[in-house]
Amino acid sequence: MIKLRKVLVPTDFSDSARHAFSYGVSFAREFKAELVLLHVVENLTVGYASDLFPVPMAEVFQEIAGYARGELDTLAREAREQGVTVVEKVVQGKPAAEIMRVAREDTIDVIVLGTHGKGVLDHALFGSTTERVVRKAPCPVLTCRLSEHEFVS
Numbered sequence: 001m002i003k004l005r006k007v008l009v010p011t012d013f014s015d016s017a018r019h020a021f022s023y024g025v026s027f028a029r030e031f032k033a034e035l036v037l038l039h040v041v042e043n044l045t046v047g048y049a050s051d052l053f054p055v056p057m058a059e060v061f062q063e064i065a066g067y068a069r070g071e072l073d074t075l076a077r078e079a080r081e082q083g084v085t086v087v088e089k090v091v092q093g094k095p096a097a098e099i100m101r102v103a104r105e106d107t108i109d110v111i112v113l114g115t116h117g118k119g120v121l122d123h124a125l126f127g128s129t130t131e132r133v134v135r136k137a138p139c140p141v142l143t144c145r146l147s148e149h150e151f152v153s
Contacts, residue, residue, distance in 0.1 A: 016114030
């Protein structure tokens, strides 16, 4: 028997992540589980422009995090309208590492996330957050591709 208490849906607000969100909401509703929505603001690197235009990085993070909270609130409202209990989190760091940290700390039962279907060059140069999570997650991971066989309407 499958018992899901907490479903983690990391999102970057892309179409792929939105697609995974629909699966996460469905699982949470079906199993009466808590839905944890997570957005990771990547660490910002300071480049040459910072010497000419100094901007406090904390302020930049706060602005990005504020946008993310607004987007998460929209998703959370949609899930709550379907009877799902939702927790929203915005954290800073490397996406794969933060997704796995939250999964461990919050004792997540399943992670549901989208794939972006990047090209071979992008994958070779930058790696894949989804692939890293699948390989190292402390719990099962469901990856959702766009335009594939659907079992959630």
